[in-house]
Amino acid sequence: xxDAKVNNKTxxxxxxxxxxxxxxxxxxxxxxxxxxxxxxITPQTxxxxxxxxxxxxxxxxxEIILVESEHSAMSACVGSAAAGVRTMTATSANGLALMWxxxxxxxxxxxxxxxxxxxxxxxxxxxxxxxxxxTMGCRDSSWIQIYSENSQEAYDNTIQAIRIAEHANVLxxxxxTLDGFIISHSIESVHVYEDAKVKEFIGEYKPHxxxxxxxxxxxxxxxxxxxxxxxxxxxxxxAMKNSKRVIEDIGRLFGQTFGTVYDLIExxxxxxxxECIVVLGxxxxxxxxxxxxxxxxxxxxxxxxxxxxxxxxxxxxxxALRGVKVVGVLDRxxxxxxxxxxxxxxxxxxxxxxxxxxxxxxIYGLGGRDIGIADITKVFDELSAIRKAEKPIxxxxxxxxxxx
Amino acid sequence: MSETEQLKGxxxxxxxxxxxxxxxxxxxxxxxxxxxxxxxxxxxCIHCLQCWMHCPDSAIKVEGGxxxxxxxxxxxxxxxxxxxCPKKVQAITMEKEEK
Ligand code: SF4
Ligand code: SF4
Numbered sequence: 001x002x003d004a005k006v007n008n009k010t011x012x013x014x015x016x017x018x019x020x021x022x023x024x025x026x027x028x029x030x031x032x033x034x035x036x037x038x039x040x041i042t043p044q045t046x047x048x049x050x051x052x053x054x055x056x057x058x059x060x061x062x063e064i065i066l067v068e069s070e071h072s073a074m075s076a077c078v079g080s081a082a083a084g085v086r087t088m089t090a091t092s093a094n095g096l097a098l099m100w101x102x103x104x105x106x107x108x109x110x111x112x113x114x115x116x117x118x119x120x121x122x123x124x125x126x127x128x129x130x131x132x133x134x135t136m137g138c139r140d141s142s143w144i145q146i147y148s149e150n151s152q153e154a155y156d157n158t159i160q161a162i163r164i165a166e167h168a169n170v171l172x173x174x175x176x177t178l179d180g181f182i183i184s185h186s187i188e189s190v191h192v193y194e195d196a197k198v199k200e201f202i203g204e205y206k207p208h209x210x211x212x213x214x215x216x217x218x219x220x221x222x223x224x225x226x227x228x229x230x231x232x233x234x235x236x237x238x239a240m241k242n243s244k245r246v247i248e249d250i251g252r253l254f255g256q257t258f259g260t261v262y263d264l265i266e267x268x269x270x271x272x273x274x275e276c277i278v279v280l281g282x283x284x285x286x287x288x289x290x291x292x293x294x295x296x297x298x299x300x301x302x303x304x305x306x307x308x309x310x311x312x313x314x315x316x317x318x319x320a321l322r323g324v325k326v327v328g329v330l331d332r333x334x335x336x337x338x339x340x341x342x343x344x345x346x347x348x349x350x351x352x353x354x355x356x357x358x359x360x361x362x363i364y365g366l367g368g369r370d371i372g373i374a375d376i377t378k379v380f381d382e383l384s385a386i387r388k389a390e391k392p393i394x395x396x397x398x399x400x401x402x403x404x
Numbered sequence: 405m406s407e408t409e410q411l412k413g414x415x416x417x418x419x420x421x422x423x424x425x426x427x428x429x430x431x432x433x434x435x436x437x438x439x440x441x442x443x444x445x446x447x448x449c450i451h452c453l454q455c456w457m458h459c460p461d462s463a464i465k466v467e468g469g470x471x472x473x474x475x476x477x478x479x480x481x482x483x484x485x486x487x488x489c490p491k492k493v494q495a496i497t498m499e500k501e502e503k
Contacts, residue, residue, distance in 0.1 A: 110420035171419065209422055219423035231414035232421050239419075 011194040013258075018190045020151040020183035024090070024116045024176070025050035026190075027158035029060055030198035033114075034085035034205075037065035037076035041095035042128045043180040044118040048090055070095040074102035081111035082220045084210020086162070088113065092180060093120035093134045100138065106173050107142035108236060109220055110208070112165030113173040115143075116158055119281065119332075120180040121367040129368020130180040132281065133333040136342045142236050144174040144243055145310040147280040151188040154178040156260060162202045163250050169242040171208055179282040181368065193258050201257050240311045247308055264313035266305040267320050269295055273302030275383040276321060278347055279330040280306045283364075283371055287330075290376040301380050306343065314350045321351065326358045326383040330400075332365045340397045358386050360393060364400035375400050434461070438481030440498040442474055448495040455485035455496060
C-alpha cells in the first residue's frame with residue numbers, strides 16, 4: 001500500500017492509497033492545529049473521525065472541542081483564533097448553513113481559520129450527495145474559496161490554505177472544498193509529503209493582535225456603526241484583492257518545495273481551442289478525459305478549471321480565453337437568479353467586453369446526479385454547433401442530466 | 405466620534421474592527437445620537453437630585469449636593485430627567501436638537 005520514494009529536493013514523498021477525507025485529515029495531522037472545533041455531518045464525518053483518531057493516538061497536540069452544533073463549532077473557532085492560535089474546522093452543506101452567521105463574523109474579524117468543506121447539496125429535499133450549493137451560497141462572505149479536483153489537490157490545497165490565510169496582507173479565512181463522496185469517499189493514490197517538510201512550509205504561527213496577549217489588550221467585535229463599518233468592509237475588499245498575489249506566490253513556492261505548482265486557474269489544452277468548458281471541482285477530471293478524446297478526433301477543444309473562485313481571477317480568465325469562440329460554463333449549483341448559475345454569471349461579467357464570443361451555461365450534477373463522459377461530450381457537441389451557427393442559442397441556460 | 409473631521413480613513417484604523425487600547429470608551433461621544441436635548445432652568449431647580457439618580461447615562465454633574473450641569477458629550481436625550489423632575493418644579497425642558 002505504501003510506496004516510498006526519496007526526492008532530494010522534497011524529502012521523502014510517500015504514495016498512499018487514501019480517500020479524499022483521509023488525505024485532508026492527513027494534511028491536518030501535519031499542520032497540527034492548536035484547536036479544532038467540529039460537529040459531524042455527512043460527508044465530512046469521516047474526515048473529522050480520522051483526525052480524531054490521530055489525536056487519540058497522540059500524533060497531534062490539538063485541543064479538539066466537541067460542540068453541539070456547527071453554529072457553536074464556528075463560534076468556538078472564532079474564540080480560539082481571536083485568542084491567537086492556529087484553528088481549523090470542517091463541515092458540509094447544512095452544517096455550513098447553520099454556521100452562516102459566524103462564517104461572516106470570522107471573516108470580518110479577520111481570523112485566519114482554515115475550513116475544508118466537503119461539498120454537499122443543501123436541503124431540501126434532504127440529500128447527502130455532492131453539489132456546490134453550500135459553498136456557492138457563501139461566496140460573498142469574504143472567505144477565500146479554493147476548489148479541489150481530486151484528493152491530491154484537496155491535500156495540497158489544505159496545506160497551502162494555512163499560509164494564505166495567515167499571510168499578513170490577507171488575514172482572511174479560507175475554505176478548501178472537495179466534492180462530497182466523489183472525492184471525499186473515493187480512494188486514490190496521494191503523494192504525502194514528509195511531516196517535517198510540511199511543518200517547515202507552513203511555518204510557525206504568529207497571531208495578529210491575539211486576545212490573550214495580556215500586555216497588549218485588544219477588543220474584538222465591538223459595535224461598529226455608520227461611522228466605521230464601511231471602512232472595515234473596505235479593508236476586507238483590499239485583503240481579498242491582495243490575496244490573489246499571495247495565492248499565486250504560495251502556489252509557486254509550493255511547487256518549488258513539493259513539485260506541483262498551483263495557480264488561480266488551470267488551463268488544459270486551451271492554446272488553440274475554439275470551444276472551451278469552464279468548470280470547477282472533480283468534474284474537471286472527467287472533462288479532461290473528454291478533451292483528450294475529442295482532440296484525438298482533431299477537434300479544437302479545451303478546458304479552463306477555476307481553482308480559486310474567491311478572489312475571482314478575472315484578468316487571468318480573460319487572458320486564458322482570449323482565442324476561444326464558444327464557452328460552456330458548467331455550474332454544479334443553481335443560483336435561482338433565473339439567468340444562470342453563479343460561475344456562469346461571473347464568467348459573463350468577466351468577458352463583457354468580448355463581442356466575438358458566445359457564452360452558455362449548463363447546470364448539472366445537482367444533489368449528486370452523475371455527470372459522465374457522454375454528458376460532457378454532448379456539451380462540447382453543442383458548443384461546436386453554436387460556433388458553426390448550426391444551432392441558434394434559444395436559451396443561454398440549459399440543464400445537463402435532468403429528466404424532462 | 406461626533407465630529408466628522410475626526411474620523412479616520414480605512415488605511416489608518418486597525419483591521420477587523422479591533423480596538424487596540426483599553427479604557428477608551430469615554431472617547432466615544434454618544435451625545436451625537438440626540439434628537440432632543442434637556443435644558444436646565446436653575447431658577448426653578450430645588451436640587452432634589454431625582455434627575456441625577458435616574459439618568460441612565462450618568463450625564464448629570466452634581467457638586468456639593470447641587471445640580472451643576474448636563475454632560476452633553478454623554479447625554480443621549482432620553483428625557484427621563486425631564487419626566488422625573490417634580491411636576492410642580494419642571495426645571496428641565498426638552499428642546500429639539502439643532503444639527
Ligand atoms: S436626557 Fe436622559 S441621558 Fe440626558 S441627562 Fe436626561 S436622563 Fe440623562
Ligand atoms: S429633578 Fe429637577 S428639581 Fe430635582 S435636581 Fe433635577 S432639575 Fe433640579
